[in-house]
Amino acid sequence: MTAVATPSQGVLTPHLEIVGGRPLAGSIQVSGAKNSALVLMATALLCDETLTLENVPQLTDIGGMGEVLSAVGVSVEDRRNGTLVLDGSGVSHAALPYELVNGLRASFFCIGPLLGRLGIAKVPMPGGCKIGARPIVEHVRGLKALGAAISIEHGVVSAAVPGTSRRLTGAHITLDCPSVGATETLLMAAVLARGTTVLENAAQEPEVTDLANLLIAMGARIQGAGTAVITIEGVERLGGTRYEVIPDRIEAGTFLLAAAITRSCLHVSPVVPEHLSAVLTKLQDCGCTIERDGRGLTLRADEIHAVDLRTQPFPGFPTDLQAPFMTLLATAKGTSVVSETIYENRMQHVAELQRLGASIRTQGSTAFVEGVPRLSGAPVTGSDLRASAAMVLAGLAAEGTTQVQGLQHLDRGYDDIEGKLRGVGASITRFNP
Ligand code: EPZ
Numbered sequence: 332m333t334a335v336a337t338p339s340q341g342v343l344t345p346h347l348e349i350v351g352g353r354p355l356a357g358s359i360q361v362s363g364a365k366n367s368a369l370v371l372m373a374t375a376l377l378c379d380e381t382l383t384l385e386n387v388p389q390l391t392d393i394g395g396m397g398e399v400l401s402a403v404g405v406s407v408e409d410r411r412n413g414t415l416v417l418d419g420s421g422v423s424h425a426a427l428p429y430e431l432v433n434g435l436r437a438s439f440f441c442i443g444p445l446l447g448r449l450g451i452a453k454v455p456m457p458g459g460c461k462i463g464a465r466p467i468v469e470h471v472r473g474l475k476a477l478g479a480a481i482s483i484e485h486g487v488v489s490a491a492v493p494g495t496s497r498r499l500t501g502a503h504i505t506l507d508c509p510s511v512g513a514t515e516t517l518l519m520a521a522v523l524a525r526g527t528t529v530l531e532n533a534a535q536e537p538e539v540t541d542l543a544n545l546l547i548a549m550g551a552r553i554q555g556a557g558t559a560v561i562t563i564e565g566v567e568r569l570g571g572t573r574y575e576v577i578p579d580r581i582e583a584g585t586f587l588l589a590a591a592i593t594r595s596c597l598h599v600s601p602v603v604p605e606h607l608s609a610v611l612t613k614l615q616d617c618g619c620t621i622e623r624d625g626r627g628l629t630l631r632a633d634e635i636h637a638v639d640l641r642t643q644p645f646p647g648f649p650t651d652l653q654a655p656f657m658t659l660l661a662t663a664k665g666t667s668v669v670s671e672t673i674y675e676n677r678m679q680h681v682a683e684l685q686r687l688g689a690s691i692r693t694q695g696s697t698a699f700v701e702g703v704p705r706l707s708g709a710p711v712t713g714s715d716l717r718a719s720a721a722m723v724l725a726g727l728a729a730e731g732t733t734q735v736q737g738l739q740h741l742d743r744g745y746d747d748i749e750g751k752l753r754g755v756g757a758s759i760t761r762f763n764p
Contacts (some may be wrong), residue, residue: 342710342734342736342762342764343764344736344764345736345738345739345761345762345763345764346710346734346735346736346738346761346762347723347726347734347735347738347741347749347759347760347761347762348732348733348734348759348760348761348762349708349723349726349727349729349732349733349734349735349757349758349759350708350731350732350758350759351706351708351726351727351728351729351730351731351732351733352593352728352729352730353593353727353756353757353758354593354594354595354756355589355590355593355595355597355727355752355755355756355757356595356596356597356755356756357597357598357754357755357756358597358598358599358600358627358755359586359589359597359598359599359600359751359752359754359755360600360751361578361579361582361583361586361599361600361601361602361627362386362388362389362413362578362579362582362746363385363386363387363388363413363575363576363577363578363579364388364537364538364541364576364577364578364579364580364581364582365388365390365392365393365579365581365582365743365744366511366536366538366579366581367537367538367541367542367576367577367579368384368387368388368393368576369392369393369396369437369440370437370440370515370519370538370542371384371541371542371545371574371576372384372393372396372397372400372407372415372417372440373396373400373437373440373441373443373444373519374444374519374542374545374546374549374569375400375405375407375417375418375419376400376403376405376419376422376441376444376445376448377419377444377447377448377519377522377523377546377549377569378419378448378549378568378569378570378571379418379419379420379422380418380419380420380570380571381416381417381418381571382416382417382418382419382549382571382572382574383414383415383416383417383571383572383573383574384414384415384416384417384574384575384576385413385414385573385574385575385576386413386575386576386578387413387414387415387576388413388576388579388746389411389413389746389747390742390743390744390745390746391739391742391743392435392437392743392744393415394409395431395434395435395437395438396435396437396438396440397409397415398431399427399428399431399432399435399438399441400417400441402427402428402431403422403423403424403425403426403427403441403445404419404421404422404423404424405417405418405419405421405422406418406421418571419448422445422448422449425445425449425451425452425453426452426453427441427453427454427455429455429486429487432454432455432457433455436457436458436460436465438454438455438457439454439456439457439467439470439512439516440512440515440516440519441454442454442470442474442488442490442516442520443470443474443515443516443517443518443519443520444519444520446474446477446479446490446492446499446520447499447519447520447521447522447523447524448523449497450491450492450496450497450498450499451490451491451492451497452488452489452490452491453487453488453489453490454487454488454490455486455487455488456483456486456487456488458486460715461676461679461714461715462674462675462676462677462679462715463674463675463676463677464675467488467512467513468507469506469507469508469510469513470510470512470513470516470517471483471488472504472507473504473506473513473516473517473520473530474490474516474517474520476502476503476504477499477500477501477502477504477517477520477521477524477528478492478493478499478500478502478524479491479492479499479520480492480493496525498523498524498525499520499521499523499524499525499565500524500525500526501521501524501525501526501527501528501563501564501565502528502529503528503529503531504517504528504529504530504531505531505532506530506531506532506533506534507532508532509532509533509534509535509559509644510534511534511536511538511539513534514530514533514534514539514561515534515538515539515542517530518530518539518542518543518546518553518556518561518563519542519546521563521565522546522551522552522553522563522565522566522569523565523566523567523568523569524563524565525565526564526565527562527563527564527565528562528563528565529560529561529562529563530560530561530562530563531559531560532559533555533558533559533560533561534644534645535557535558535559535644535645535646536644536645537557537577537580537603537605537606537645538577539556539557540556540557541576541577542556543556543557543561544556544574545572545574546569548572548574549569549570549571549572550566550568550569550570551563551566551569552564552565552566577603577606578601578602578603578606580602580603580606580607580610580649581649581651581652581717581744582744582745582746583599583602583606583607583628584607584610584649584652584655584656585652585655585720585724585745586599586751587599587607587610587611587614587619587621587628587630588614588652588655588656588658588659588724589723589724589727589752589757590619590630590631590632591614591617591619591630591632591635591659592632592635592658592659592662592724592725592727592728593632593727593728594632594633594634594635595631595632595756596629596630596631596632597629597630597755598624598627598628598629599627599628599629599630600624600626600627600628601626601627602626602627602628604623604628608646609643609646609647609648609649610648610649610652610656611628613638613640613648613656614630616638617635617636617637617638617659617660617663618632618633618634618635618636618663619631619632619635620632634664635659635660635662635663635664635702636663636664636665636702637660637663637664637665637666637667637700637702638660638663638667639667639668639669639670640653640656640657640660640667640668640669640670641669641670641672642670642671642672642673643672643673644673650671650672650673650674650677651717652717653669653671653677653717654677654680654717654718654720654721655717655720655721655724656669657669657680657681657684657691657698657700657721658680658684658689658721658722658724658725658728659724660700660702661684661687661689661690661691661700661702661703661706661725662702662703662704662705662706662728663700663702664702665701665702666699666700666701666702667699667700667702668697668698668699668700669697669698669700670696670697670698671696671697671698672696674696675696676696677696677715678693678696678698679714679715679718680713680714680717680718680721680722681693681698683711683712683713683714683718683721683722683725684706684721684725686709686711687706687707687708687709687711687725687729687733688703688705688706688707688729689703689706689725690702690703705728705729705730706725706728706729706730707729707730707731708726708729708730708731708732708733709729709733709734710733710734710736711725711726711733711734711735711736712735712736712737713735713736713737713738713740713741714737714740715740716740716741716743716744717744718737718740719735719737719738719740719741720741720744720745720748722735722737723735723741723748723752723759726759727752727757727759734762738761749761
C-alpha cells in the first residue's frame with residue numbers, strides 16, 4: 332500500500348520513512364528464495380513441457396526474468412499467488428535481447444540451458460555491479476570443457492556446439508573457485524549432455540541444491556549436490572514437473588537481525604535452520620537466544636555484544652548478510668572485526684551507517700565496528716540490494732526518523748519488506764513523491 336506522496340524531510344526520491352526505537356513482536360513471513368527462483372525459472376528452457384514453480388517471491392527481478400524467457404519463446408504465466416507456470420515447448424531461438432538483459436544479471440542463467448537444449452546461445456555479458464566485477468570466467472571455462480565453442484564480442488557471449496549433433500559432451504571440470512552461478516550454469520548445461528560430467532570445487536549453497544532437486548524431479552541424474560563434488564549423468568530429455576521454491580535464507584536472516592537490532596522477540600517462518608547455521612551461530616555468539624519450532628525460529632535479544640565476522644562460501648557466513656549483520660554490530664557493546672572475502676567492494680554501506688552515527692573504520696575489505704549506544708535517524712541511501720536492507724535495519728533501531736532511498740535495489744530482493752515489518756510493529760511507510 333503506497334502512502335500518499337508527501338515528501339518528508341525534503342527527501343524527494345522514493346523512500347521508506349522509518350521511525351526507530353519500536354520493539355517488534357509477533358510472527359513474520361519469509362517468501363521463496365530469490366536466488367533460487369531466478370535460476371529455477373531458467374530450467375524451463377530445458378524441456379518442452381509445463382514447469383510449475385510455487386512459492387515464487389513477487390520481486391522486480393522475477394518479473395524481469397520472465398520477460399527474458401518470454402523473449403526466447405518460453406510462455407510465462409504469473410498466477411500472482413506465488414505460482415509461475417512456464418512452458419518451454421516454444422523455445423525457438425537462442426539470442427537474448429540486450430535491452431531486456433541489461434541490468435538483470437540473472438539472465439546469464441540462460442546460457443547453460445540454451446546450450447544444453449539447442450546447442451547454441453547468444454547472451455549479453457552480465458557485466459559487473461557496484462559490489463564487484465562479477466566475472467564469468469568459470470562459467471565460460473566449464474562450458475568450453477563441455478564442448479562449446481565460445482566467443483565474446485561487442486559485449487555478447489556467443490556459444491555453439493560444433494558438429495551436426497549440437498550436443499554437449501560430459502567432462503571432468505574443477506572450478507578455480509566455488510562460484511554459485513558457474514556451478515548452476517554447468518549443472519543446467521550438463522543434464523542433457525552426452526555422458527557423465529563431474530564438477531569439482533562446486534558451490535554448496537542451498538540454492539544449488541534446490542536447482543539440482545528440481546532437475547532431478549524433471550528426470551535428470553545428479554548426485555552430490557550440496558557437496559563440493561557433483562556428478563551428472565546426461566539424459567536424452569527432461570520433462571515438466573511442479574516444484575516449490577525453498578524459503579529465502581537471506582530474507583530470513585534479515586528479519587532475525589531486525590529482531591536483534593530492536594532487542595525484540597520475533598518469530599520468523601518458514602526457515603530451514605541448516606541453510607543459516609553460520610548466521611545462527613553468530614547471532615547466538617553476540618547474545619541472542621534462538622528457539623526452533625516445526626517451521627520457524629523465534630529470536631529473543633536483550634543485550635548484544637561484539638563478535639567477529641568473516642564471509643565465506645556456504646556453509647560459511649554468507650556475504651549477503653554481511654551488511655545487515657554489521658548494522659547490528661554497530662549497536663553492540665564492544666568492537667567487532669568484519670571481513671568481506673567474497674566481493675572486492677562490498678563495504679559501501681559503511682559510509683551510510685556513519686551518517687547514522689555508527690563508529691566504523693575500514694581497511695580495504697575489513698571493517699572495525701565500535702558499537703555505539705544508539706544510532707540517530709537521517710536520510711540514507713542503499714547502494715545495492717543488501718546495503719539497502721542494512722539501512723532499513725538501521726532505521727528500525729535509530730533514534731528519530733530515517734529515510735531510506737535506493738528502493739530500486741531493495742525491491743529486487745525483498746517482497747513487501749515494509750508491509751511485513753509493519754505487521755510486527757515497525758513504523759515504516761513507503762513514499763513515492
Ligand atoms: C550468487 O551470485 C548470488 N546471486 C549473490 O547474491 C551471492 O552474493 C553470490 O552468489 C555468492 O553467494 C544469485 O544467485 C542471483 P559467484 P554469483 O559466482 O553467482 C568470484 C544478492 O545480494 N568468481 O559465487 O554471481 C568473484 O570474486 C546477490 O542476492 C570468480 O572469481 O556469485 C565473485 O565476487 C549478490 N570467477 C565471487 O566469486 C568466476 O568466474 C562470488 O561469485 C565467478 C566468480
